[in-house]
Each structure stands twice: as structure tokens, then as C-alpha cells.
Amino acid sequence: MSDIRFEKIALIGIGLIGSSLARVIRERRIAGNIAVASRSSETLERAHDLNLGDSYTTSATEAVRDADLVIVCVPVGASAKVARDISDTLKPGAIVTDVGSTKQSVIEQMMPVLPETVHFIPGHPIAGTEQSGPDAGFAELFDGRWCILTPIAGTDETAIDRLTGFWHACGSMVDRMDPEHHDMVLAIVSHLPHIIAYNIVGTANDFETVSKSEVIKYSASGFRDFTRLAASDPTMWRDVCLHNKDAILEMLARFSEDLSSLQRAIRWGDGDKLFDLFNRTRHIRKSIIDAGQDVDVPDFGRHVAQTEGHGEDTL
Amino acid sequence: MSDIRFEKIALIGIGLIGSSLARVIRERRIAGNIAVASRSSETLERAHDLNLGDSYTTSATEAVRDADLVIVCVPVGASAKVARDISDTLKPGAIVTDVGSTKQSVIEQMMPVLPETVHFIPGHPIAGTEQSGPDAGFAELFDGRWCILTPIAGTDETAIDRLTGFWHACGSMVDRMDPEHHDMVLAIVSHLPHIIAYNIVGTANDFETVSKSEVIKYSASGFRDFTRLAASDPTMWRDVCLHNKDAILEMLARFSEDLSSLQRAIRWGDGDKLFDLFNRTRHIRKSIIDAGQDVDVPDFGRHVAQTEGHGEDTL
Known part of the structure; x- marks a missing residue:
């Protein structure tokens, strides 16, 4: 897991998902260089304090320069704007992906704007917690979770393989699916x-x-x-x-x-x-536990979390 | 917590709640004697194997004989039948309570049948997990949780105090409320x-x-x-x-x-x-965590449960 797969990865957005990616990329040495972009200078400063990347900028345009892999980690409604911001500085041959929870809309927003010289492969890691922001991320977020890629017909298979390898390195299993x-x-x-x-x-x-x-x-x-x-x-x-x-x-x-x-x-x-x-409905929970998609302890393991001294009861 | 509060406690029903009560009563020495009753001889045998009580019977009638405290731990639809079964053998002065999730119906079912010589005080511990049966219980289930008592007007206050003390000994906080x-x-x-x-x-x-x-x-x-x-x-x-x-x-x-x-x-x-x-809606979760009614870790502490080796991911 320690082979560098990309020279430079640009993370556009550094919330829960972006900052978890930053952490796992660094921890498992998946990229030589991590560029962090956030619209908010406050968030960016926090990302800097947390040492999440190698460079920090409020300009997505700047962040993607020379990046081999660009991962857009913003609310899906901001996808079109990001695509417009980055399209002129994207390196030819770069892979552009995202982590958005809807895929048809992201494709509609980004596809017409991105240059044909890049490989655009929409993606969605099925992982998260209820928390948000750069402090909320952690390197293990993707371990054992699925990541769904929804490549458009005709996408270069080598690029899809490289992105699949990236998610494997992050701990995910990868599925392919039609965006609809x-x-x-x-x-x-x-x-x-x-x-x-x-x-x-x-x-x-x-x-x-x-x-x-x-x-x-x-x-x-x-x-x-x-x-x-x-x-x-x-x-x-x-x-x-x-x-x-x-x-x-x-x-x-x-x-x-x-x-x-x-x-x-x-x-x-x-x-x-x-x-x-x-x-x-009872058997469905059992199937989810058997598939490794939830913990096999009552009450989501709340009692374990309490016993181990995390999330102490205040009463 | 080791003063014996009741000579004999009868548990009618030995599922998640009944068996958790059996465990906490024994562990904290709340009663001298625990009688376990279950309609199902299979469940009863399991309770015996788990050493949950001092005597075991499929007859609620028998279990309550000489008991100072009777706790009915059955699905609320079975309340009337249990009341009929136990009414003739209840010891005068005994406290009869229940753990049912609805209170008006339990009162309607049990009140007319129980003798006036006992103190009937409906109750409901706000605690549980998704699991059921005698194996699912654990002594800490009630720690830091609320138990609601819905006494009927005119109930002997000393009896209410004794029952309140019982739930405190089980780790609960106690509230009083109108059944409706x-x-x-x-x-x-x-x-x-x-x-x-x-x-x-x-x-x-x-x-x-x-x-x-x-x-x-x-x-x-x-x-x-x-x-x-x-x-x-x-x-x-x-x-x-x-x-x-x-x-x-x-x-x-x-x-x-x-x-x-x-x-x-x-x-x-x-x-x-x-x-x-x-x-x-976000602030409500924070209030619940602040009140000690949920754990203060993301994802209910699932990651803690996994890290500690409970509920191992199978993937």
C-alpha cells in the first residue's frame, strides 16, 4: 500500500470526505503531493493547522495545476462552478473524479465544461459520519466500505483502473454502476x-x-x-x-x-x-452485519464506546 | 448498593428487560431471592442455564407467592392474563409493577383484576437494545437511563418510594408522570x-x-x-x-x-x-449527548467497537 500512485492529487473541498482522503493519502503514501483547495479561507487555515496537505489555496484553478488526480469533494450543487474554475488549468491526461452523492446531476454539471483531454470518472464513496468539516475526517473512513464509480460510456479503461486502484489503496471496495x-x-x-x-x-x-x-x-x-x-x-x-x-x-x-x-x-x-x-425486517440487519457493513454488537456498540471511555455519560 | 431491599422479587417474563433486571438484582444484591417465571419452558431452561434466578417456573401464579416485589416483564398485550394468573397468590402488601411501553392500557388491563391488598405501580424503564430473549440482557442496561413511574392517584407514597429506590439501585434515574x-x-x-x-x-x-x-x-x-x-x-x-x-x-x-x-x-x-x-435539527443531537443519553463519538462509536475487536468487520 505504500507505492505512490499519483505524483500530485488535488482535493477541491476539504470537509469530512476531502480531509479523510487527505489523511489516508498521506498515511498510505498514495501521492507525492497533496494540494488542498477550499473556498473558505477559514476552512483552509484549519486544514493547514491540521497539516492535511502540501499546499493550500482558495483557488481551485491553482490547486489542479499539474495534478494527475483531481478529486472534487464539494456539495453536489457546487459541481458546475468547480468544473468551470478548473477546466482551463487541468493537466491533459489527468483523472478528474468527485465524491458526490448524486451522479446524473454531477455529470450534467461537469461533463459539458471539462476539456476532452482529461478523464472524467464520476465516483461516490459510500462512507461518512454525521460530522462535517476538516476536523471530522479520519484515515480509516473508507476501510471496508464500497466506492461506486459511474463512468460514462467510452471512458479510457486504463484511467478507470487507476482510479479503482486509488480507492483500493484507500481501503475501499469498488463497484461500477450506471449513473441512473x-x-x-x-x-x-x-x-x-x-x-x-x-x-x-x-x-x-x-x-x-x-x-x-x-x-x-x-x-x-x-x-x-x-x-x-x-x-x-x-x-x-x-x-x-x-x-x-x-x-x-x-x-x-x-x-x-x-x-x-x-x-x-x-x-x-x-x-x-x-x-x-x-x-x-429483522433478517436484513443480520445480512448487513454478515456483509461487514455494520458492527455485530447491540446498540451499534454504544456500550463499548462508553466502557472504553469514549463518549462518557455525563450522568 | 448492596443493601437487600426486597426479600423476594418475582420476574414474570425473562426477556431482554427481565433478564437484565435479574442480572442487576443479583450483581448489586438488591434482593435475597429471585423467582423467574416464563410461559415458555424453553426460555425458562435458558434462564436456568444462565443462572438468572433462584427458582424457575412456567407458572406466574407460583412465582409471585411470598414475593415483596413483582415485576411484570411481558409484551403489553399479555398484561391482563398475567394479572389474572397472579391475583390470587399475591402477598398482601406486595408491590406489583411492570415495564411495559404503554401505560394506560396496562392499567386498564391489570388494575381491575389485582387485589386491593397490593400496591400496583405501573412503570417503564426507558432502556433497551434491538435484541431480545434471556441471553440479550446485561446488568448495566439501566445505568444512566430514566425509568418512568405512572402511579395511580391515591397510591401509597411509601410503596412508590420503595420502588423508586429499587430503580435507583438498578442504576436508573426516576421520573413520575401521568399515564396519559x-x-x-x-x-x-x-x-x-x-x-x-x-x-x-x-x-x-x-x-x-x-x-x-x-x-x-x-x-x-x-x-x-x-x-x-x-x-x-x-x-x-x-x-x-x-x-x-x-x-x-x-x-x-x-x-x-x-x-x-x-x-x-x-x-x-x-x-x-x-x-x-x-x-x-442538528442541535437536538447535541442536547441529547449533553444530557448523557447518547455517546459523544461519531457514528454511535461504531469505529470504537470495531477497533476494540467487537463486531469485527468480516471484509
Whole structure:
């Protein structure tokens, strides 16, 4: 894992994903040089303090100069602007990829702007936490997680192989997928869960007869699980909703249909139907644990985290 | 914590909660004698193998004989039957409590059947994991969690104090609440989250164009969080839905209203509204962590659990 795969990697955006990439690239010596770009000079300064790269600039245009690999790590709504900023200084033969949660929109935004001399390969690492910003990243974020590449037909296979190798070096497994299918899959496994989590936390927040302190005190009975996803970066999630609209609306329609049916079973006291519904979802968690995509301890390992002295209970 | 508070405690039902109580009672020497009752002889045998009590019986009637404290730990739908089974052998002056997730229904089921010679004090420890059965329990389950008592007007205050002391000895903090208010609070903090989790996992399960293996592989992007609650005991949750119907239907109506509004913002591309919605939920997680009701580490401490060798990734 210590062979240098790229002379220079430019990271455009240095939030959770960008800064995790910076850390793993450095730790596993994947690149000789890391250029960090952020629009915000405050974020950039923090990245500098954390020693995440070899050079720092608020100009994406500058960061990508001479880079062999450019990774765009910004909210998906900013993709077009980044593409415009970098297109003139991109090195011919460079690989340009991104980490955005929607793929059709990113392709529509970047593809027409990028020069034909570069290899544009859209990507999406399925990894993250609820935290954001350069402090939130860590080198192990991608270990054992999947990264989905959605190359456009006719893309140079050697470039795809190089990018695949990069993600392997970061600890990921790599899948290839059609961008449209990606957007549908992610709508159900990621976008719908986040939207539902934001919604339920909002509903609880608005309640007039149950106080906020009650919601907080008794949150260990279920509610707290949703607050993690609902603590995610609002800009990122606004952009996801705006840029994967059709697939998300489709998922919301299905979800609501199913919920109406469940609601009806509750109203009419249909215990058998409720039992059947509640009984068929258990095995999915087991499959996820068996696939190494969640921890095999009760309560996500919260008790372990507490015992080991992380996240001490304050009571 | 080692003063014996009760000569004999009878646990009716020995699942996650019952067996956690058995463990903490023994470990902290809260009772001289623990009688374990379970309808299922298989469960009872397992409880015996785990050495959870001092006596074991499939007859609740027998278990409660001479007990000073009787704790009913069964799905709420079985409360009436348990009350009928135990009413004739309850020792005068005994405290009878329960751990059910709904309180008005439990009171309606048990109150008319129990003799006036005992102190019936409904209770609900706000603690649990997604696992069930006698193997799933652990002595620390109640540490730092709240237990809500919903005593009926006129209940002997000394008995309430003794039961409060019992829960303190188990590691809990204790609140008192009106049963109706309890059912409303729990509908929003616990019942709605579980129903929504079951529903979203069901929706994903039914999808025809996204395969189950895709849902599992990419679940780390959000979906997996919901699978924990959706792996909870189906019998318990069927009963909760049937026995807290009105409050749950009210919460579902509010949730659906809010979701329709969010859906509309997505359809019309109202980025400002989406940002506002997604921005106001973040602080709730912080409050929950500050209140000691969740761990202060990203991703619920999954990375800690993995690093410490629990829940090893299989990949």
C-alpha cells in the first residue's frame, strides 16, 4: 500500500470526505503531493493547522495545476462552478473524479465544461459520519466500505483502473454502476433515510404537549438513533434533494404508501398484519452485519464506546 | 448498593428487560431471592442455564407467592392474563409493577383484576437494545437511563418510594408522570421511530429495481441505522401499536403532514426551505449527548467497537 500512485492529487473541498482522503493519502503514501483547495479561507487555515496537505489555496484553478488526480469533494450543487474554475488549468491526461452523492446531476454539471483531454470518472464513496468539516475526517473512513464509480460510456479503461486502484489503496471496495441506477439505489439506501430522519426530528421538535426536554431525556427509547443522520450537513443534504429530485420523490411516494397501509393496520387493530410487517425486517440487519457493513454488537456498540471511555455519560 | 431491599422479587417474563433486571438484582444484591417465571419452558431452561434466578417456573401464579416485589416483564398485550394468573397468590402488601411501553392500557388491563391488598405501580424503564430473549440482557442496561413511574392517584407514597429506590439501585434515574402523558411522550420518542424504521426497511425490501444485495452493500450510507430498530421484537411492537393506538395515530398524522410539506419543497426545488428544515435539527443531537443519553463519538462509536475487536468487520 505504500507505492505512490499519483505524483500530485488535488482535493477541491476539504470537509469530512476531502480531509479523510487527505489523511489516508498521506498515511498510505498514495501521492507525492497533496494540494488542498477550499473556498473558505477559514476552512483552509484549519486544514493547514491540521497539516492535511502540501499546499493550500482558495483557488481551485491553482490547486489542479499539474495534478494527475483531481478529486472534487464539494456539495453536489457546487459541481458546475468547480468544473468551470478548473477546466482551463487541468493537466491533459489527468483523472478528474468527485465524491458526490448524486451522479446524473454531477455529470450534467461537469461533463459539458471539462476539456476532452482529461478523464472524467464520476465516483461516490459510500462512507461518512454525521460530522462535517476538516476536523471530522479520519484515515480509516473508507476501510471496508464500497466506492461506486459511474463512468460514462467510452471512458479510457486504463484511467478507470487507476482510479479503482486509488480507492483500493484507500481501503475501499469498488463497484461500477450506471449513473441512473446509482441515483435510484442511493435514493433508497441513503437519501430517503436522511430525509425521514430530518423529518421525524423536526416533528418531535414542533410538539407542543411534549416538551423538548422530555424528548431529550427519553430519547434512548428510539428517537436518538434518528438524530445522528439529522445532524448531517444541511448544505450537502439540501443539494442532494435538489439534485436527485425524481428518484427521491419516487421513494417518498413508495414510503408514504407503505406507511398509510401500516397506519391503517394500526387503526383497525390488525395484529397479524402488524406482526408480519415487523417480523420480515429483522433478517436484513443480520445480512448487513454478515456483509461487514455494520458492527455485530447491540446498540451499534454504544456500550463499548462508553466502557472504553469514549463518549462518557455525563450522568 | 448492596443493601437487600426486597426479600423476594418475582420476574414474570425473562426477556431482554427481565433478564437484565435479574442480572442487576443479583450483581448489586438488591434482593435475597429471585423467582423467574416464563410461559415458555424453553426460555425458562435458558434462564436456568444462565443462572438468572433462584427458582424457575412456567407458572406466574407460583412465582409471585411470598414475593415483596413483582415485576411484570411481558409484551403489553399479555398484561391482563398475567394479572389474572397472579391475583390470587399475591402477598398482601406486595408491590406489583411492570415495564411495559404503554401505560394506560396496562392499567386498564391489570388494575381491575389485582387485589386491593397490593400496591400496583405501573412503570417503564426507558432502556433497551434491538435484541431480545434471556441471553440479550446485561446488568448495566439501566445505568444512566430514566425509568418512568405512572402511579395511580391515591397510591401509597411509601410503596412508590420503595420502588423508586429499587430503580435507583438498578442504576436508573426516576421520573413520575401521568399515564396519559407517558403514552403521548413515548409515542413520539419511541413508538413513532420504531414504526418509521420498520416501514422504511420494509419499503427497501420490496423494491424491484434495486436488489436486496445492493441495499445491504451500500447500507452504510444511512439505511443501516434504521435496521437496528427494525430488528426489535415483533411481538412487543405489535402489542405497542395495538395498545397505544390513539397517540400513535396522532403522531403518524403529524409526521405525514410534515413529510408532505418536505416533499413539496423537494418537488418545487425550494432550497431555502430545505436548508432551514435540515439546519434546525442538528442541535437536538447535541442536547441529547449533553444530557448523557447518547455517546459523544461519531457514528454511535461504531469505529470504537470495531477497533476494540467487537463486531469485527468480516471484509
